[in-house]
Amino acid sequence: MGKFVLKRLLALIPTILIIVFVVYFIMDLTPSDPGHLILGQMASDEAVAAKNAELGYNDPFIVRYVRYIWALCHGDLGTSWMTGKSVFESVMARFPVTITLAAGSVVLGVVFGILLGVLAAVKQYTFWDIAGTTLAMILASFPAFWIGMMLIIVFSLKLGWLPSYGTGSISHYILPWITTAGGFVASQLRMTRTSLLESIRMDYVRTARAKGQKESIVIFRHALRNALMPVITIVGMNFGTMLGGTVTIETVFTLNGVGTLLLTSIRSKDVPVVVGCIVILAVCYTLVMLVVDILYGFIDPQIKARYLKR
Amino acid sequence: MSTGTVEKTRQTTMKKSQRAEIWRRFKKNRLAVFGLVLFVFIVLVVIFADFIVDYEVAVTQVASERLQSPSLKHFFGTDNFGRDLFARVVHGSRNSLLIGFGSVVIGVTIGGLLGAVCGYTGGTFDAIMMRILDSIMCIPTVMMALAIVAALGTSLENVLLAMTISSVPRYCRIIRSSVLTVTGQTYIEAAHSCGTSNIRIIMKHVLPNAIGPIIVEATMAVGTAIISAAGISFVGMGIQPPAPEWGAMLSEAKNYMMLYPYMVVFPGLAIGITALSMNLMGDGLRDALDPKLKD
Amino acid sequence: MEDGKILLEVKDLEVVYQTDESTVHAVNHIDFSLKERETIGLVGETGAGKTTTALTIMRLLPERTGRILDGSVLFRGENLLDKSEAEMRHVRGADISIIFQDPMTALNPAITVGNQVLESLEIHNVEKKSKQELEKRVDALFNLVGIPAERKKEYPHQFSGGMKQRIVIAIALACQPALLIADEPTTALDVTIQAQVLKLMENLKEELGTSMIMITHDLGVVAETCDKVAVMYAGEIVEYGTTEDIFTGEAHHPYTTGLFNAIPNLDEKAERLHPIDGLMPDPTNLPEGCKFSPRCPYCTEECRSRTPYRYEKNGHRIFCNRFEKEG
Numbered sequence: 001m002g003k004f005v006l007k008r009l010l011a012l013i014p015t016i017l018i019i020v021f022v023v024y025f026i027m028d029l030t031p032s033d034p035g036h037l038i039l040g041q042m043a044s045d046e047a048v049a050a051k052n053a054e055l056g057y058n059d060p061f062i063v064r065y066v067r068y069i070w071a072l073c074h075g076d077l078g079t080s081w082m083t084g085k086s087v088f089e090s091v092m093a094r095f096p097v098t099i100t101l102a103a104g105s106v107v108l109g110v111v112f113g114i115l116l117g118v119l120a121a122v123k124q125y126t127f128w129d130i131a132g133t134t135l136a137m138i139l140a141s142f143p144a145f146w147i148g149m150m151l152i153i154v155f156s157l158k159l160g161w162l163p164s165y166g167t168g169s170i171s172h173y174i175l176p177w178i179t180t181a182g183g184f185v186a187s188q189l190r191m192t193r194t195s196l197l198e199s200i201r202m203d204y205v206r207t208a209r210a211k212g213q214k215e216s217i218v219i220f221r222h223a224l225r226n227a228l229m230p231v232i233t234i235v236g237m238n239f240g241t242m243l244g245g246t247v248t249i250e251t252v253f254t255l256n257g258v259g260t261l262l263l264t265s266i267r268s269k270d271v272p273v274v275v276g277c278i279v280i281l282a283v284c285y286t287l288v289m290l291v292v293d294i295l296y297g298f299i300d301p302q303i304k305a306r307y308l309k310r
Numbered sequence: 311m312s313t314g315t316v317e318k319t320r321q322t323t324m325k326k327s328q329r330a331e332i333w334r335r336f337k338k339n340r341l342a343v344f345g346l347v348l349f350v351f352i353v354l355v356v357i358f359a360d361f362i363v364d365y366e367v368a369v370t371q372v373a374s375e376r377l378q379s380p381s382l383k384h385f386f387g388t389d390n391f392g393r394d395l396f397a398r399v400v401h402g403s404r405n406s407l408l409i410g411f412g413s414v415v416i417g418v419t420i421g422g423l424l425g426a427v428c429g430y431t432g433g434t435f436d437a438i439m440m441r442i443l444d445s446i447m448c449i450p451t452v453m454m455a456l457a458i459v460a461a462l463g464t465s466l467e468n469v470l471l472a473m474t475i476s477s478v479p480r481y482c483r484i485i486r487s488s489v490l491t492v493t494g495q496t497y498i499e500a501a502h503s504c505g506t507s508n509i510r511i512i513m514k515h516v517l518p519n520a521i522g523p524i525i526v527e528a529t530m531a532v533g534t535a536i537i538s539a540a541g542i543s544f545v546g547m548g549i550q551p552p553a554p555e556w557g558a559m560l561s562e563a564k565n566y567m568m569l570y571p572y573m574v575v576f577p578g579l580a581i582g583i584t585a586l587s588m589n590l591m592g593d594g595l596r597d598a599l600d601p602k603l604k605d
Numbered sequence: 606m607e608d609g610k611i612l613l614e615v616k617d618l619e620v621v622y623q624t625d626e627s628t629v630h631a632v633n634h635i636d637f638s639l640k641e642r643e644t645i646g647l648v649g650e651t652g653a654g655k656t657t658t659a660l661t662i663m664r665l666l667p668e669r670t671g672r673i674l675d676g677s678v679l680f681r682g683e684n685l686l687d688k689s690e691a692e693m694r695h696v697r698g699a700d701i702s703i704i705f706q707d708p709m710t711a712l713n714p715a716i717t718v719g720n721q722v723l724e725s726l727e728i729h730n731v732e733k734k735s736k737q738e739l740e741k742r743v744d745a746l747f748n749l750v751g752i753p754a755e756r757k758k759e760y761p762h763q764f765s766g767g768m769k770q771r772i773v774i775a776i777a778l779a780c781q782p783a784l785l786i787a788d789e790p791t792t793a794l795d796v797t798i799q800a801q802v803l804k805l806m807e808n809l810k811e812e813l814g815t816s817m818i819m820i821t822h823d824l825g826v827v828a829e830t831c832d833k834v835a836v837m838y839a840g841e842i843v844e845y846g847t848t849e850d851i852f853t854g855e856a857h858h859p860y861t862t863g864l865f866n867a868i869p870n871l872d873e874k875a876e877r878l879h880p881i882d883g884l885m886p887d888p889t890n891l892p893e894g895c896k897f898s899p900r901c902p903y904c905t906e907e908c909r910s911r912t913p914y915r916y917e918k919n920g921h922r923i924f925c926n927r928f929e930k931e932g
Contacts, residue, residue, distance in 0.1 A: 014441060014445070015444070015445040015448060016445075018441070018442055018445035018446065019445050019446070019448060019449060022445075022446055022449070023449070023457065026454075026457045026458055026461050027457065027460075027461060028461075029458075029461040029462060030461050030462070030463075124669075125669065134341075137341075137586065137589055137590065137593070138582075138586065140533075140585075140589060141533060141537075141582050141583075141585040141586035141589050142578065142581070142582035142585070142586075143537045143540055143541060143544075143557075143578065143581050143582065143585075145541060145544055145560070146560060146574070146577075146578030146581065146582065147578075149560070149563075149564065149567055149574045149578070150574065150575075150578070152567070153567060153571045153574065157567075157568060157571070202710060203705055203707060203710035203711045204710060204711055204712055204713040204714070206665060206705065206711075207705065207711045207712065207713070207773070207776070208713070208724070209665055209697070210663060210665060210697055210698060210702065210703045210705075211697065211698040211724060211725045211728055211776065212693075212694040212695060212696070212697035212698035212699060212725075212728050212729060213694070213698075213724065213728055214694065215690075221716075222713050222716075225713075225715050226713070226714065226715055241450055246452075247452065247453075247456070247541070247545050248452075248541045248544055248545060251544065251545050251564075252564070262453060262456075263456065263545055263547075266453075266456050266457055266460040266547075267460060267547070269460070274457065278449055278453065281448075281449070281450065281453075282445075282448035282449060285448045286448060299715060300714065300715060301714070301715060301717075301760040301762065302714065302760070302762045305760075305762075
């Protein structure tokens, strides 16, 4: 098992190299002007030019790329051109908001998505199935940020139950959680339903019924367990994208998460922050997917055996 | 008639009956037909936008008519510049559908070719390509698109380009795996053993058989692309006002939603209904193409 | 054969599968009965309604499509078709067990084989035995089917097909059921393993005094294991009698004769086999009159228009117009 994890962590290295290259390349499509960002708009052209030279900004693309990677190897993600703060610290300062948002909505998504998915599959072709799949379809079709705005209009403006922006307390997170969870419920419901419908038709489910087992145990112990793999993948992917922060949701609810940080940095061409942010996000995403793979092992003994062998 | 032509006619009739069968199954699915009707309606709006309401109405600012609630004169009300929201929603459909379909069609074509080649050749080239694409897919799609738009500048073309580029890895992956499924089949081995050339095998056997899931995936992706594009415009990095665009309209509406909530309602409904029509059709198509998935 | 009490009686059973497009007539008015310690063979081609009969007895028909239109299934005198789902759960696994055809898919891949056997015991643990006692019973069952008890902690993928079928048998016999339904238990296995598994089932049946319904299309299996045989065709029992009646009796349904002719015979140096011409009729659109008439070499005008006569002699029943006069 340890070997397997180590191998996956080592595979992160080329991934990071490629990601940095791609992001660096995109940000380099049009020249940026770090000198101006650091010294401010009032700085003289000479000072700006000197600063750019000092940063090595005039060097060719590949030299700057290699220099960045070299610094990264020493754990240095650079400093922001805008604020002069360490990139790592700037991102970490935003992380609690993003994690809270992500964790809450993923939990909501898992609970409601899987429960409704099981209900839809077990009661296929009945009201529950049609209602569930229709709900999933609608939630998947309407943009989350719009649903968020509608929720604000109803629950904050008309009813006055919940705050519409800020991060002061738990109640501030309720609307963002519901908003983001909507899309997760949709994807997890659909995946649970499809996967469970497939495993419910398996012979071993019939074997369990033939033992005289209760239908609820047949579904949860025998069918659902084997149907969970694709569902866990979707949960992992949802969590992964959430760590990237949904910029639009953070914009709607004025939350200062990683998404907004990335957006402002992209706008102002604060390259070190953009690259640093995306590297950290990609690492988090890969780690989440690694956890997903390890979870597979707990569900499927065949996969576990394969991990142990490696 | 030579045997070749006989073979050809037999093949075309087979294809025809297959298509008829898919259509028959699609028609039986009421939700899918509903999606198709919605879609036809939206396409009609796109085509006849200029006949429904003049483009000028969508961009003209009338100071005396600012922030008016929906009425017979302005079905959807007016915005903070006194522009008619109904006209803006109608004309906004063009941009949304253009980006939605454009990015998916181009993306699927590029990704498809790349994926087909990767899946078919396999080996080192495939391994390296997949490594690269997997890495790129760790970057959230919207972030990637935002970065590209930021680098190239905000315009319709650049949003389209950004959406296309950031979606290519995904399509490449999907198409590669469906090509791999097909190439594993016995009839491909049979074609090989008959000495058929690689390109011929890809064009004649692999692609036609892999096309089903690709069409389904692409149909659903149009909906997703429309939502993503709206998101990009919503955070102010997409198509810029005064050009009518649903996401950008929502962005403007955000500042007024406290007092004028109607401004939020209609552009969002437009996005949602368009995406819904694509998703319903995609779902229906999947069931029609692969009846064993149903029951 | 000693005279036992009647355990199971299937009377006038009719089952269909109903979908939006069509109705599949899977089982059409069949009758048969089974005494204690007796084995009956249900023989016929794929699609003859054998498995449907088995699933009906277990009340495990697909919920949405399967419909029992008529008849009764009397088990120890009680009609299983009248029982509620909760009552039925006490019958399944405890009184009646079933072994399904494919051992490769019949076991849950995510649960250890020991726990899958244990599950049966736990469900029907009326005497409230302790976990240790049940585990001991699991060990005993593993020994019974010839698998070392240490291997109970392993998962299904670590076993071969024949071993898996042994585990399936252990699950089925865990609660010492009065009736065991074996749905083609050896079809999916290698020929060499088939004999082993059959032998095992035969021994256990004798040991435990279980009655058995052996579903198969293999007449060899029937000859080896069964006391009685019901030959099924297109959802009907066309011939019913003791194994002797079917294998040696003088009168036979043409379909039974056809089945026997289709078996390679080493004694006669026949050049080729004699398969039955034609295919099973479409179960959504069964022919009028005798269902076998389109393929029957002795078919007459009468066969196509009316349901065949019942010929009966010492309990040997044949549904065919050929024997009408003798009956």
